[in-house]
Amino acid sequence: GENVEQHPSTLSVQEGDSAVIKCTYSDSASNYFPWYKQELGKRPQLIIDIRSNVGEKKDQRIAVTLNKTAKHFSLHITETQPEDSAVYFCAAIYEIQGAQKLVFGQGTRLTINP
Amino acid sequence: NAGVMQNPRHLVRRRGQEARLRCSPMKGHSHVYWYRQLPEEGLKFMVYLQKENIIDESGMPKERFSAEFPKEGPSILRIQQVVRGDSAAYFCASSRPYNEQFFGPGTRLTVL
DSSP states (O other): OOOEEEEOSEEEEETTSOEEEEEEESOTTOOEEEEEEEOTTSOOEEEEEEETTOSEEEETTEEEEEETTTTEEEEEEOSOOGGGOEEEEEEEEEEETTEEEEEEOOOEEEEEEO | OOOOEEEOSEEEEOTTOOEEEEEEOOTTOOEEEEEEEOTTOOEEEEEEEETTEEEEOTTSOSSSEEEEOOSSSOEEEEEOSOOGGGOEEEEEEEEOTTSOOEEOOOEEEEEO
């Protein structure tokens, strides 16, 4: 079935340290994995995504890694800053009868402590 | 290029009334998705539509909820006879085929 598991549900790190959020998915046919950041009371915003033809993608302090064999992918934030505090959602695309559905993980509430 | 538009941003209804939520996708996007987010919870897929077609409604409650995306005009999510449990943020997203989804600002529905 369609399932995306995300861990941890909450994460607290000191400013300047790194944060890692992990997700696993169940359908080996999934080929697109976006990450969204949602600040309180706001819409989810795409921050980085990765397709299955690459194993890693980096954008400044944010990187995502993908292990297709193990069916898991991770978000890495380095040199964390207070503005990184938010809820982060991973997602995986599932294709059903030619249509696409984005299935989200449960979310990780990241708190950066000054 | 304007982003995904949703209105109203806030909607208050009494139990038993109808709620209509509107979503205008980004220009050039033909795919619309609706999600529900309960307080302190994640995003739950409800329905996926293309123009004049419902592609996947597996996340929609069987009763009282319906969605459409007509040839002209915005996509509409309709909730009939609302109950307190329907109180949530409803997000719409749009995309081109096989591309990332962009979210609207959401409609926060409160049922009294």
